[in-house]
Amino acid sequence: MAASGVRPRRKPRDRYHHGDLRRALLDEALRTIHQDGVEALTLRTIGLALGVSRTALYRHFADKRALLSAVATEGFRMLRGRLVEVWGSGGVREFNEMGVAYVQFAIANPSHYRVMFGGFVDDGPRDEELTREGMAAFQALVDAIAALQKSADVRKDDPLQLARFIWATVHGVSMLIIDGQLSHQHAQLDDLIQFAMQRLQTGIAAGPARTRN
Amino acid sequence: MAASGVRPRRKPRDRYHHGDLRRALLDEALRTIHQDGVEALTLRTIGLALGVSRTALYRHFADKRALLSAVATEGFRMLRGRLVEVWGSGGVREFNEMGVAYVQFAIANPSHYRVMFGGFVDDGPRDEELTREGMAAFQALVDAIAALQKSADVRKDDPLQLARFIWATVHGVSMLIIDGQLSHQHAQLDDLIQFAMQRLQTGIAAGPARTRN
DNA sequence: CCTTTGATGTTGTCACTGTCAACATCAATC
DNA sequence: GATTGATGTTGACAGTGACAACATCAAAGG
16 A cells, blocks of 8 residues: 555554654644544644654654644645746736635635634744745745736736735635635636636736736 | 623622623633733633632533633624624625724734634534524624625626635735734734725626726 | 522643753763 | 654633522512
Protein backbone atom coordinates (compact mmCIF):
# COMPACT_ATOMS: atom_id res chain seq x y z
CA MET A 1 0.00 0.00 0.00
CA ALA A 2 2.42 2.62 1.18
CA ALA A 3 5.62 3.04 -0.76
CA SER A 4 8.68 1.69 1.01
CA GLY A 5 10.72 4.25 2.88
CA VAL A 6 7.62 6.07 4.09
CA ARG A 7 7.47 6.40 7.85
CA PRO A 8 4.46 4.67 9.36
CA ARG A 9 1.87 7.05 10.62
CA ARG A 10 1.57 5.28 13.95
CA LYS A 11 4.53 4.71 16.17
CA PRO A 12 5.29 0.96 16.47
CA ARG A 13 4.43 -0.24 19.94
CA ASP A 14 7.94 -1.39 20.77
CA ARG A 15 9.68 1.80 19.75
CA TYR A 16 9.94 4.64 22.23
CA HIS A 17 10.75 7.35 19.74
CA HIS A 18 8.61 7.97 16.73
CA GLY A 19 11.22 9.09 14.28
CA ASP A 20 9.55 12.02 12.60
CA LEU A 21 6.80 12.99 14.95
CA ARG A 22 6.68 16.62 13.93
CA ARG A 23 5.82 15.73 10.37
CA ALA A 24 3.38 13.06 11.49
CA LEU A 25 1.65 15.52 13.82
CA LEU A 26 1.21 17.98 11.02
CA ASP A 27 -0.14 15.36 8.64
CA GLU A 28 -2.55 14.02 11.22
CA ALA A 29 -3.75 17.53 12.04
CA LEU A 30 -4.31 18.17 8.35
CA ARG A 31 -6.19 14.90 8.01
CA THR A 32 -8.41 15.53 11.01
CA ILE A 33 -9.17 19.08 9.99
CA HIS A 34 -10.00 18.06 6.47
CA GLN A 35 -12.22 15.26 7.68
CA ASP A 36 -13.94 16.56 10.81
CA GLY A 37 -13.15 20.26 10.99
CA VAL A 38 -10.98 22.34 13.26
CA GLU A 39 -13.16 22.05 16.32
CA ALA A 40 -12.65 18.28 16.27
CA LEU A 41 -8.91 18.71 16.53
CA THR A 42 -7.80 17.59 19.96
CA LEU A 43 -4.32 17.01 21.25
CA ARG A 44 -5.49 13.75 22.75
CA THR A 45 -7.09 12.61 19.52
CA ILE A 46 -3.98 13.36 17.54
CA GLY A 47 -1.81 11.52 20.01
CA LEU A 48 -4.13 8.52 19.96
CA ALA A 49 -4.17 8.42 16.18
CA LEU A 50 -0.39 8.41 16.09
CA GLY A 51 0.04 5.93 18.90
CA VAL A 52 1.72 8.55 20.98
CA SER A 53 0.86 10.23 24.25
CA ARG A 54 -1.27 13.35 24.45
CA THR A 55 1.59 15.62 25.42
CA ALA A 56 4.22 14.38 22.99
CA LEU A 57 3.23 17.29 20.81
CA TYR A 58 4.83 19.74 23.20
CA ARG A 59 8.31 18.56 22.17
CA HIS A 60 7.64 19.88 18.68
CA PHE A 61 5.18 22.72 19.08
CA ALA A 62 4.91 25.34 21.76
CA ASP A 63 1.20 24.69 22.09
CA LYS A 64 -1.92 23.93 20.12
CA ARG A 65 -1.93 27.32 18.50
CA ALA A 66 1.57 26.73 17.19
CA LEU A 67 0.39 23.53 15.56
CA LEU A 68 -2.50 25.32 13.91
CA SER A 69 -0.11 28.01 12.88
CA ALA A 70 1.99 25.41 11.12
CA VAL A 71 -1.11 24.02 9.48
CA ALA A 72 -2.01 27.47 8.23
CA THR A 73 1.51 27.94 6.93
CA GLU A 74 1.25 24.79 4.93
CA GLY A 75 -2.12 25.90 3.63
CA PHE A 76 -0.63 29.09 2.27
CA ARG A 77 2.16 27.10 0.69
CA MET A 78 -0.34 24.88 -1.09
CA LEU A 79 -2.46 27.80 -2.16
CA ARG A 80 0.46 29.69 -3.52
CA GLY A 81 1.64 26.64 -5.42
CA ARG A 82 -1.76 26.25 -7.00
CA LEU A 83 -1.97 29.91 -7.93
CA VAL A 84 1.39 30.15 -9.68
CA GLU A 85 0.65 26.84 -11.39
CA VAL A 86 -2.56 28.16 -12.87
CA TRP A 87 -1.10 31.51 -13.75
CA GLY A 88 1.93 30.19 -15.55
CA SER A 89 3.15 33.22 -17.32
CA GLY A 90 -0.28 33.92 -18.59
CA GLY A 91 -2.58 36.72 -19.48
CA VAL A 92 -6.07 37.87 -18.78
CA ARG A 93 -7.56 34.45 -19.24
CA GLU A 94 -5.14 32.85 -16.81
CA PHE A 95 -5.79 35.62 -14.35
CA ASN A 96 -9.42 34.69 -14.41
CA GLU A 97 -8.57 31.07 -13.82
CA MET A 98 -6.39 32.11 -10.92
CA GLY A 99 -9.38 33.66 -9.20
CA VAL A 100 -11.43 30.56 -9.83
CA ALA A 101 -8.62 28.37 -8.52
CA TYR A 102 -8.42 30.45 -5.36
CA VAL A 103 -12.08 30.00 -4.53
CA GLN A 104 -11.96 26.34 -5.48
CA PHE A 105 -9.10 25.79 -3.10
CA ALA A 106 -11.18 27.28 -0.32
CA ILE A 107 -14.19 25.18 -1.24
CA ALA A 108 -12.12 22.02 -1.42
CA ASN A 109 -10.46 22.65 1.94
CA PRO A 110 -12.90 24.72 3.94
CA SER A 111 -11.63 23.94 7.41
CA HIS A 112 -8.08 24.30 6.31
CA TYR A 113 -8.90 27.61 4.76
CA ARG A 114 -10.58 28.75 7.93
CA VAL A 115 -7.51 27.93 9.94
CA MET A 116 -5.52 30.10 7.59
CA PHE A 117 -7.76 33.08 8.18
CA GLY A 118 -10.42 32.45 10.75
CA GLY A 119 -8.57 34.03 13.63
CA PHE A 120 -7.47 30.79 15.26
CA VAL A 121 -3.94 32.00 15.09
CA ASP A 122 -3.73 35.73 15.39
CA ASP A 123 -3.93 36.13 19.13
CA GLY A 124 -0.32 36.39 20.14
CA PRO A 125 2.51 37.55 17.97
CA ARG A 126 2.05 35.83 14.66
CA ASP A 127 4.31 33.01 13.63
CA GLU A 128 7.09 34.33 11.47
CA GLU A 129 7.03 31.58 8.87
CA LEU A 130 3.27 31.88 8.63
CA THR A 131 3.54 35.56 7.90
CA ARG A 132 6.18 34.94 5.30
CA GLU A 133 4.24 32.21 3.54
CA GLY A 134 1.06 34.25 3.59
CA MET A 135 2.87 37.14 2.01
CA ALA A 136 4.38 34.84 -0.59
CA ALA A 137 0.92 33.69 -1.64
CA PHE A 138 -0.18 37.29 -1.83
CA GLN A 139 2.88 38.11 -3.89
CA ALA A 140 1.79 35.62 -6.53
CA LEU A 141 -1.23 37.79 -7.06
CA VAL A 142 0.79 40.99 -7.11
CA ASP A 143 3.12 39.56 -9.72
CA ALA A 144 0.25 38.56 -11.95
CA ILE A 145 -1.23 42.03 -11.71
CA ALA A 146 2.08 43.68 -12.44
CA ALA A 147 2.40 41.54 -15.55
CA LEU A 148 -1.08 42.50 -16.69
CA GLN A 149 -0.19 46.11 -16.15
CA LYS A 150 2.82 45.73 -18.36
CA SER A 151 0.66 44.27 -21.12
CA ALA A 152 -1.73 47.18 -20.63
CA ASP A 153 -4.59 44.91 -19.59
CA VAL A 154 -4.91 46.42 -16.15
CA ARG A 155 -4.97 50.06 -15.12
CA LYS A 156 -1.75 51.39 -13.70
CA ASP A 157 -2.75 51.91 -10.10
CA ASP A 158 -0.58 50.81 -7.24
CA PRO A 159 -0.35 47.06 -7.88
CA LEU A 160 -0.39 46.39 -4.16
CA GLN A 161 -3.65 48.21 -3.76
CA LEU A 162 -5.11 46.40 -6.75
CA ALA A 163 -3.97 43.10 -5.33
CA ARG A 164 -5.52 43.83 -1.94
CA PHE A 165 -8.79 44.67 -3.63
CA ILE A 166 -8.86 41.52 -5.71
CA TRP A 167 -7.70 39.39 -2.83
CA ALA A 168 -10.48 40.77 -0.70
CA THR A 169 -13.04 39.86 -3.31
CA VAL A 170 -11.98 36.26 -3.86
CA HIS A 171 -11.48 35.91 -0.13
CA GLY A 172 -14.94 37.27 0.46
CA VAL A 173 -16.52 34.93 -2.03
CA SER A 174 -14.66 32.03 -0.48
CA MET A 175 -15.67 32.90 3.04
CA LEU A 176 -19.32 33.40 2.20
CA ILE A 177 -19.43 30.08 0.43
CA ILE A 178 -17.61 28.27 3.20
CA ASP A 179 -19.85 29.73 5.86
CA GLY A 180 -22.89 28.60 3.94
CA GLN A 181 -24.21 32.10 3.45
CA LEU A 182 -24.68 31.36 -0.22
CA SER A 183 -26.54 28.65 -2.00
CA HIS A 184 -24.61 25.44 -1.99
CA GLN A 185 -25.60 24.45 -5.51
CA HIS A 186 -22.52 23.85 -7.56
CA ALA A 187 -23.78 25.48 -10.72
CA GLN A 188 -24.85 28.64 -8.95
CA LEU A 189 -21.53 28.89 -7.17
CA ASP A 190 -19.63 28.58 -10.42
CA ASP A 191 -21.85 31.24 -11.91
CA LEU A 192 -21.11 33.58 -9.04
CA ILE A 193 -17.38 33.02 -9.25
CA GLN A 194 -17.35 33.64 -12.96
CA PHE A 195 -19.54 36.68 -12.58
CA ALA A 196 -17.33 38.09 -9.86
CA MET A 197 -14.18 37.66 -11.90
CA GLN A 198 -15.88 39.28 -14.85
CA ARG A 199 -16.94 42.35 -12.90
CA LEU A 200 -13.57 42.43 -11.22
CA GLN A 201 -11.78 42.59 -14.51
CA THR A 202 -14.04 45.31 -15.77
CA GLY A 203 -13.31 47.21 -12.61
CA ILE A 204 -9.58 47.03 -12.94
CA ALA A 205 -9.25 47.08 -16.72
CA ALA A 206 -7.06 49.69 -18.34
CA GLY A 207 -8.38 52.18 -20.89
CA PRO A 208 -11.82 53.74 -20.75
CA ALA A 209 -13.37 51.79 -23.61
CA ARG A 210 -12.37 48.71 -25.63
CA THR A 211 -14.46 46.04 -23.94
CA ARG A 212 -18.20 46.25 -23.97
CA ASN A 213 -18.93 43.99 -21.00
CA MET B 1 -26.84 57.36 35.31
CA ALA B 2 -29.27 54.82 33.99
CA ALA B 3 -32.74 55.95 33.10
CA SER B 4 -35.36 54.85 35.56
CA GLY B 5 -37.23 51.73 34.65
CA VAL B 6 -34.14 49.99 33.37
CA ARG B 7 -33.57 46.59 34.89
CA PRO B 8 -30.35 46.34 36.83
CA ARG B 9 -27.72 44.28 35.07
CA ARG B 10 -27.02 42.18 38.12
CA LYS B 11 -29.68 40.30 39.92
CA PRO B 12 -30.20 41.71 43.43
CA ARG B 13 -28.89 39.27 46.00
CA ASP B 14 -32.23 38.84 47.71
CA ARG B 15 -34.25 38.13 44.60
CA TYR B 16 -34.39 34.63 43.27
CA HIS B 17 -35.62 35.52 39.83
CA HIS B 18 -33.83 38.03 37.69
CA GLY B 19 -36.73 39.49 35.81
CA ASP B 20 -35.40 39.75 32.31
CA LEU B 21 -32.49 37.38 32.25
CA ARG B 22 -32.68 36.61 28.57
CA ARG B 23 -32.13 40.22 27.64
CA ALA B 24 -29.43 40.61 30.28
CA LEU B 25 -27.63 37.52 29.02
CA LEU B 26 -27.62 38.88 25.52
CA ASP B 27 -26.37 42.28 26.64
CA GLU B 28 -23.66 40.79 28.78
CA ALA B 29 -22.57 38.51 25.94
CA LEU B 30 -22.42 41.52 23.64
CA ARG B 31 -20.41 43.45 26.20
CA THR B 32 -17.94 40.65 26.83
CA ILE B 33 -17.45 39.95 23.16
CA HIS B 34 -16.93 43.58 22.37
CA GLN B 35 -14.47 43.97 25.19
CA ASP B 36 -12.52 40.73 25.35
CA GLY B 37 -13.44 38.80 22.22
CA VAL B 38 -15.49 35.69 21.63
CA GLU B 39 -13.00 33.28 23.10
CA ALA B 40 -13.34 35.03 26.45
CA LEU B 41 -17.05 34.34 26.50
CA THR B 42 -17.78 31.77 29.15
CA LEU B 43 -21.07 30.65 30.58
CA ARG B 44 -19.55 30.92 34.04
CA THR B 45 -18.24 34.41 33.42
CA ILE B 46 -21.56 35.61 32.12
CA GLY B 47 -23.36 34.14 35.08
CA LEU B 48 -20.91 35.72 37.49
CA ALA B 49 -21.25 39.12 35.85
CA LEU B 50 -25.01 38.95 36.16
CA GLY B 51 -25.01 37.57 39.69
CA VAL B 52 -26.63 34.43 38.47
CA SER B 53 -25.53 30.81 38.43
CA ARG B 54 -23.56 29.32 35.57
CA THR B 55 -26.43 27.23 34.25
CA ALA B 56 -29.21 29.78 34.49
CA LEU B 57 -28.60 30.43 30.83
CA TYR B 58 -30.08 27.08 29.90
CA ARG B 59 -33.55 28.29 30.77
CA HIS B 60 -33.32 30.83 27.98
CA PHE B 61 -31.00 29.32 25.40
CA ALA B 62 -30.58 25.75 24.28
CA ASP B 63 -26.83 25.98 24.66
CA LYS B 64 -23.90 28.29 24.17
CA ARG B 65 -24.21 28.16 20.42
CA ALA B 66 -27.78 29.35 20.65
CA LEU B 67 -26.62 32.36 22.63
CA LEU B 68 -24.00 33.18 20.04
CA SER B 69 -26.61 32.69 17.39
CA ALA B 70 -28.75 35.31 19.07
CA VAL B 71 -25.75 37.61 19.29
CA ALA B 72 -25.17 37.18 15.58
CA THR B 73 -28.81 37.90 14.89
CA GLU B 74 -28.57 41.14 16.76
CA GLY B 75 -25.41 41.97 14.89
CA PHE B 76 -27.18 41.63 11.57
CA ARG B 77 -29.97 43.79 12.85
CA MET B 78 -27.52 46.52 13.80
CA LEU B 79 -25.68 46.24 10.53
CA ARG B 80 -28.83 46.43 8.50
CA GLY B 81 -29.99 49.45 10.45
CA ARG B 82 -26.74 51.22 9.77
CA LEU B 83 -26.82 50.36 6.08
CA VAL B 84 -30.32 51.63 5.38
CA GLU B 85 -29.55 54.70 7.46
CA VAL B 86 -26.57 55.57 5.33
CA TRP B 87 -28.29 54.73 2.08
CA GLY B 88 -31.39 56.75 2.74
CA SER B 89 -32.94 56.90 -0.67
CA GLY B 90 -29.66 57.85 -2.16
CA GLY B 91 -27.62 57.49 -5.28
CA VAL B 92 -24.16 56.54 -6.31
CA ARG B 93 -22.53 58.58 -3.60
CA GLU B 94 -24.63 57.05 -0.85
CA PHE B 95 -23.91 53.63 -2.25
CA ASN B 96 -20.26 54.31 -1.79
CA GLU B 97 -20.84 55.40 1.79
CA MET B 98 -22.81 52.24 2.36
CA GLY B 99 -19.78 50.18 1.52
CA VAL B 100 -17.62 52.27 3.79
CA ALA B 101 -20.16 51.96 6.57
CA TYR B 102 -20.19 48.20 6.19
CA VAL B 103 -16.46 47.87 6.63
CA GLN B 104 -16.46 50.38 9.45
CA PHE B 105 -19.05 48.36 11.27
CA ALA B 106 -16.81 45.34 11.03
CA ILE B 107 -13.79 47.29 12.21
CA ALA B 108 -15.68 48.79 15.10
CA ASN B 109 -17.04 45.42 16.23
CA PRO B 110 -14.54 42.84 15.07
CA SER B 111 -15.44 40.06 17.48
CA HIS B 112 -19.09 40.66 16.97
CA TYR B 113 -18.62 40.55 13.26
CA ARG B 114 -16.72 37.31 13.54
CA VAL B 115 -19.54 35.75 15.48
CA MET B 116 -21.86 36.72 12.65
CA PHE B 117 -19.74 34.95 10.07
CA GLY B 118 -16.79 33.09 11.53
CA GLY B 119 -18.47 29.73 11.63
CA PHE B 120 -19.25 29.72 15.33
CA VAL B 121 -22.84 29.12 14.50
CA ASP B 122 -23.25 27.14 11.33
CA ASP B 123 -22.74 23.64 12.65
CA GLY B 124 -26.23 22.41 13.26
CA PRO B 125 -29.32 23.64 11.51
CA ARG B 126 -29.07 27.38 11.45
CA ASP B 127 -31.23 29.47 13.69
CA GLU B 128 -34.27 30.63 11.79
CA GLU B 129 -34.31 34.20 13.05
CA LEU B 130 -30.60 34.47 12.34
CA THR B 131 -31.13 33.41 8.76
CA ARG B 132 -33.97 35.84 8.38
CA GLU B 133 -32.06 38.78 9.83
CA GLY B 134 -29.02 37.99 7.75
CA MET B 135 -31.11 37.95 4.63
CA ALA B 136 -32.72 41.22 5.63
CA ALA B 137 -29.32 42.88 5.86
CA PHE B 138 -28.45 41.46 2.48
CA GLN B 139 -31.73 42.73 1.10
CA ALA B 140 -30.75 46.29 2.01
CA LEU B 141 -27.90 45.91 -0.43
CA VAL B 142 -30.10 44.38 -3.11
CA ASP B 143 -32.56 47.23 -2.81
CA ALA B 144 -29.86 49.81 -3.21
CA ILE B 145 -28.57 48.09 -6.30
CA ALA B 146 -32.02 47.81 -7.80
CA ALA B 147 -32.50 51.52 -7.28
CA LEU B 148 -29.20 52.26 -8.97
CA GLN B 149 -30.24 50.08 -11.85
CA LYS B 150 -33.41 52.06 -12.23
CA SER B 151 -31.42 55.28 -12.38
CA ALA B 152 -29.17 53.64 -14.96
CA ASP B 153 -26.11 53.93 -12.76
CA VAL B 154 -25.57 50.19 -12.55
CA ARG B 155 -25.61 47.61 -15.30
CA LYS B 156 -28.74 45.55 -15.54
CA ASP B 157 -27.47 42.19 -14.46
CA ASP B 158 -29.30 40.04 -11.99
CA PRO B 159 -29.38 42.32 -8.94
CA LEU B 160 -28.94 39.34 -6.65
CA GLN B 161 -25.78 38.32 -8.38
CA LEU B 162 -24.51 41.88 -8.27
CA ALA B 163 -25.33 42.10 -4.61
CA ARG B 164 -23.50 38.85 -3.85
CA PHE B 165 -20.46 40.13 -5.66
CA ILE B 166 -20.39 43.42 -3.81
CA TRP B 167 -21.18 41.81 -0.53
CA ALA B 168 -18.29 39.42 -1.02
CA THR B 169 -15.94 42.31 -1.64
CA VAL B 170 -16.83 44.39 1.39
CA HIS B 171 -16.97 41.22 3.44
CA GLY B 172 -13.55 40.26 2.21
CA VAL B 173 -12.08 43.64 2.99
CA SER B 174 -13.63 43.50 6.44
CA MET B 175 -12.34 40.03 7.16
CA LEU B 176 -8.83 40.74 6.01
CA ILE B 177 -8.69 43.85 8.14
CA ILE B 178 -10.14 42.12 11.17
CA ASP B 179 -7.75 39.22 10.86
CA GLY B 180 -4.83 41.58 10.72
CA GLN B 181 -3.79 40.49 7.25
CA LEU B 182 -3.61 44.10 6.22
CA SER B 183 -1.76 47.02 7.66
CA HIS B 184 -3.50 48.42 10.65
CA GLN B 185 -2.77 52.03 9.84
CA HIS B 186 -5.99 53.96 9.71
CA ALA B 187 -5.12 56.07 6.73
CA GLN B 188 -4.09 53.11 4.63
CA LEU B 189 -7.24 51.25 5.53
CA ASP B 190 -9.39 54.16 4.51
CA ASP B 191 -7.48 54.36 1.27
CA LEU B 192 -8.10 50.71 0.57
CA ILE B 193 -11.78 50.95 1.31
CA GLN B 194 -12.19 53.96 -0.93
CA PHE B 195 -10.15 52.33 -3.64
CA ALA B 196 -12.17 49.16 -3.44
CA MET B 197 -15.46 51.01 -3.71
CA GLN B 198 -14.13 52.97 -6.66
CA ARG B 199 -13.07 49.86 -8.57
CA LEU B 200 -16.27 48.16 -7.56
CA GLN B 201 -18.36 50.90 -9.05
CA THR B 202 -16.38 50.87 -12.24
CA GLY B 203 -16.92 47.15 -12.40
CA ILE B 204 -20.66 47.33 -12.06
CA ALA B 205 -21.34 50.64 -13.79
CA ALA B 206 -23.82 50.75 -16.63
CA GLY B 207 -22.91 51.90 -20.12
CA PRO B 208 -19.58 51.29 -21.80
CA ALA B 209 -18.21 54.83 -21.53
CA ARG B 210 -19.28 57.97 -19.62
CA THR B 211 -16.87 57.84 -16.70
CA ARG B 212 -13.13 57.93 -17.21
CA ASN B 213 -12.02 56.34 -13.96
C1' DC C 1 -57.14 32.62 51.32
C1' DC C 2 -54.82 28.39 50.01
C1' DT C 3 -53.05 24.99 46.80
C1' DT C 4 -51.08 23.73 42.55
C1' DT C 5 -48.18 24.18 38.90
C1' DG C 6 -45.07 25.66 35.44
C1' DA C 7 -41.33 28.75 34.80
C1' DT C 8 -37.05 30.06 36.38
C1' DG C 9 -32.65 29.68 39.00
C1' DT C 10 -29.16 26.47 41.73
C1' DT C 11 -26.11 22.69 43.11
C1' DG C 12 -23.61 18.60 42.27
C1' DT C 13 -21.37 16.19 39.06
C1' DC C 14 -19.50 14.52 34.68
C1' DA C 15 -16.43 13.99 30.75
C1' DC C 16 -13.36 16.52 28.27
C1' DT C 17 -9.93 20.03 27.22
C1' DG C 18 -5.00 22.29 27.12
C1' DT C 19 -1.07 22.62 29.87
C1' DC C 20 2.67 21.86 33.16
C1' DA C 21 6.01 19.34 36.13
C1' DA C 22 8.33 15.28 37.09
C1' DC C 23 9.96 11.23 35.28
C1' DA C 24 11.46 7.60 31.57
C1' DT C 25 13.84 6.29 27.53
C1' DC C 26 17.11 6.47 24.19
C1' DA C 27 20.70 7.99 20.66
C1' DA C 28 24.70 10.42 20.06
C1' DT C 29 28.95 12.36 21.82
C1' DC C 30 33.15 12.73 24.45
C1' DG D 1 31.43 3.24 28.50
C1' DA D 2 29.54 7.20 31.03
C1' DT D 3 27.10 11.56 30.14
C1' DT D 4 23.80 14.32 28.33
C1' DG D 5 20.34 16.49 25.61
C1' DA D 6 16.40 15.36 22.94
C1' DT D 7 12.23 13.06 22.86
C1' DG D 8 8.17 10.61 24.81
C1' DT D 9 5.13 9.44 29.20
C1' DT D 10 2.41 9.81 33.43
C1' DG D 11 -0.01 12.31 36.90
C1' DA D 12 -2.21 16.18 38.02
C1' DC D 13 -4.81 20.59 37.70
C1' DA D 14 -7.94 24.24 36.62
C1' DG D 15 -11.23 25.45 33.38
C1' DT D 16 -14.96 24.29 30.07
C1' DG D 17 -20.03 23.08 28.47
C1' DA D 18 -23.60 20.20 29.75
C1' DC D 19 -27.05 17.46 32.26
C1' DA D 20 -30.03 15.82 36.21
C1' DA D 21 -32.05 16.64 40.39
C1' DC D 22 -33.52 20.03 43.36
C1' DA D 23 -35.12 24.88 45.08
C1' DT D 24 -37.74 28.99 44.66
C1' DC D 25 -41.29 31.71 43.30
C1' DA D 26 -45.26 34.04 40.78
C1' DA D 27 -49.54 33.35 38.86
C1' DA D 28 -53.82 30.85 38.17
C1' DG D 29 -57.77 28.45 39.88
C1' DG D 30 -60.35 26.75 43.52
